[in-house]
Amino acid sequence: MSRAATEIRVKVADYAVARGPQVIATIGLGSCVAIALYDRDTQIGALAHILLPNQAMSRETGNPAKFPDTIVPLMLEQMREMGTRHARVQAKIVGGASMFGQLVSATGINVGERNVAATREALAASGVPIIAEDTGLDYGRSVYFHLADGRLEVRSLKKGDRVI
Numbered sequence: 001m002s003r004a005a006t007e008i009r010v011k012v013a014d015y016a017v018a019r020g021p022q023v024i025a026t027i028g029l030g031s032c033v034a035i036a037l038y039d040r041d042t043q044i045g046a047l048a049h050i051l052l053p054n055q056a057m058s059r060e061t062g063n064p065a066k067f068p069d070t071i072v073p074l075m076l077e078q079m080r081e082m083g084t085r086h087a088r089v090q091a092k093i094v095g096g097a098s099m100f101g102q103l104v105s106a107t108g109i110n111v112g113e114r115n116v117a118a119t120r121e122a123l124a125a126s127g128v129p130i131i132a133e134d135t136g137l138d139y140g141r142s143v144y145f146h147l148a149d150g151r152l153e154v155r156s157l158k159k160g161d162r163v164i
Contacts, residue, residue, distance in 0.1 A: 013051045017027060017079055018046075020146075020149075021146075021147060024045065027142040032115065035048045035072065037048060044084045044147070051066045053135070054065055073126060076091050086116045089128050094141055094143050096113060098113065098138050139158035
């Protein structure tokens, strides 16, 4: 008899690490980025909902799930503790929208774009390849990460649903 999937909810500046058949979900991604890490062989996955590209943009820096450069190594370590091997881990990223075009930094790059760039840098620094993404543009998204098979459902009111 197979177990039914349970859903784990990840809030803003939060993360979860689990093993299939769970579904890890996060809703309401705007400029934030969801980072999904997965090892298909063990069905171990992790999902983070990062808020900002770096600690310099926040007064409160104690929460590692707020930033890609602090959460990626933590998720990888917890995945290793559960039995994954780093070489098998792959990433998918979602979000980084420009929800409010007027909120642009002095460099002309909005927070969503900066979050996507910082996420790519953090994954590259950790040696984790990005195999799929749904980033940028001007609409919000929600993510449902199915650990049984690695599917990442991306849902959006504006663009509909898709699987990456």
